[in-house]
Amino acid sequence: MEQLIEQLKSQIIEALNFEDMTPADIDTDAPLFGEGLGLDSIDALELIMLMDREYGIKLADPKAGKAIFQSVRTMAEYIQANRTK
Amino acid sequence: MRVSQEIEITPAKVIINGEPVAVKEKGEKMLVELYRQYANDYPKFFKMDTLCRLGFIASEILLREEQVEAVILANRSASIKNDTDYLSTITGENYYPSPALFVYTLPNIVTGEIAIRHHIQGETSFYILEDEQQLEQIIKSTITRHPSPILAGWCECSGPDTFNAKLQIIWNN
Numbered sequence: 001m002e003q004l005i006e007q008l009k010s011q012i013i014e015a016l017n018f019e020d021m022t023p024a025d026i027d028t029d030a031p032l033f034g035e036g037l038g039l040d041s042i043d044a045l046e047l048i049m050l051m052d053r054e055y056g057i058k059l060a061d062p063k064a065g066k067a068i069f070q071s072v073r074t075m076a077e078y079i080q081a082n083r084t085k
Numbered sequence: 086m087r088v089s090q091e092i093e094i095t096p097a098k099v100i101i102n103g104e105p106v107a108v109k110e111k112g113e114k115m116l117v118e119l120y121r122q123y124a125n126d127y128p129k130f131f132k133m134d135t136l137c138r139l140g141f142i143a144s145e146i147l148l149r150e151e152q153v154e155a156v157i158l159a160n161r162s163a164s165i166k167n168d169t170d171y172l173s174t175i176t177g178e179n180y181y182p183s184p185a186l187f188v189y190t191l192p193n194i195v196t197g198e199i200a201i202r203h204h205i206q207g208e209t210s211f212y213i214l215e216d217e218q219q220l221e222q223i224i225k226s227t228i229t230r231h232p233s234p235i236l237a238g239w240c241e242c243s244g245p246d247t248f249n250a251k252l253q254i255i256w257n258n
Contacts, residue, residue: 017185019117019131042132045184053181 005076012072015050016043028073044069051075056084086228090147091238091253094119094139096246101146112246116142123149127202132185134167136160136242140195141202143252144236148203151254154233156196156205158252159212159220160241164192195240207231211240217251228257 009023016039026037032047033039039047047069051057057079059065068078092101099106099119110118116138120130124145133141140158171186188194193211200209208227214220217239224237238252 015185017131018128042184042188049181049183 001076001080004080005072008072008076008079011050011054012047015046026072029071032069032071032075047075051079054085055079055082057082086225087256087258088253089151089234089256091251092143092146094143094248094250096248113138119146129198133198134164134170134186134189135245135248136164136166136192136240137189137195137198139242139248139250140240140252141198143238143240143250144199144203147236147252147254151234152203153205153236153254154231155208155227155235155237156199157208157210157212157220157224157227157235157237158192158196158240159214159217159223160192160239161214161216162241162243163213164190164194166242166244199236205236207233208235224255228255231257 005028006023009026009028012018012026013021013023030037033044044065048059048065051059059068068074090102092099094116096112096115099108099115108115108118113135116135119142120127120138123142124130130138130141144156167186167189171183171190174181174183174186192213193209196209196211199205208231212220212223220237220239224235227237228235234254234256236252237255238250240250240252242248
């Protein structure tokens with residue numbers, strides 16, 4: 001799980017173009033939206049594309065996104081349970 | 086019409102009010118260098134495409150001491166560089182359209198980003214024109230409607246290292 005979390009942090013940094021950030025700067029349990037990383041709705045779409053592209057996960061239920069994208073850890077847990085690649 | 090401040094940015098040089106500014110980098114990297122030097126407090130800059138970064142940083146430098154009522158920009162190539170980048174995400178087998186790139190497939194997002202950053206609530210327009218002379222006519226007709234100064238100019242980008250901006254703060258007196 002820890003390896004997946006670190007990999008996910010790197011992928012988030014690349015996908016969202018956080019040029020000044022390293023994986024160590026992202027708190028695994030901090031909120032991704034609002035406080036914490038302060039992501040917006042476009043970023044949410046990028047994260048959905050990232051999960052599809054890198055892990056073969058298609059989010060069929062948009063309502064599920066709120067729980068999945070709570071933090072990097074919740075994202076990683078969802079990926080580990082649902083990945084197809 | 087009176088120009089109170091102006092800036093010119095090309096991939097190799099920056100001139101503010103007629104004075105060349107020393108820069109270490111060239112091209113896209115130079116825009117990041119300018120951001121770090123003149124702004125550095127707006128992380129959204131890193132999500133912008135090259136055209137938007139160009140217009141944004143030019144306006145950051147000009148609007149340090151003056152406020153404007155409207156933003157009128159123009160160019161010849163619209164958002165072609167970003168359009169091409171976005172096209173690459175929806176072409177072929179690897180079909181993963183990028184929302185972040187899609188956002189910048191309209192050039193008028195440049196004027197929008199500037200207006201948001203500087204709380205400009207007046208007119209914002211981005212024209213696609215053949216040349217800068219046509220822009221002059223638009224500026225002349227626009228400035229008559231504004232007692233306060235406007236930010237106006239040419240903001241062109243056709244590639245990562247192929248761009249030029251010439252922005253001015255223009256007064257109607």
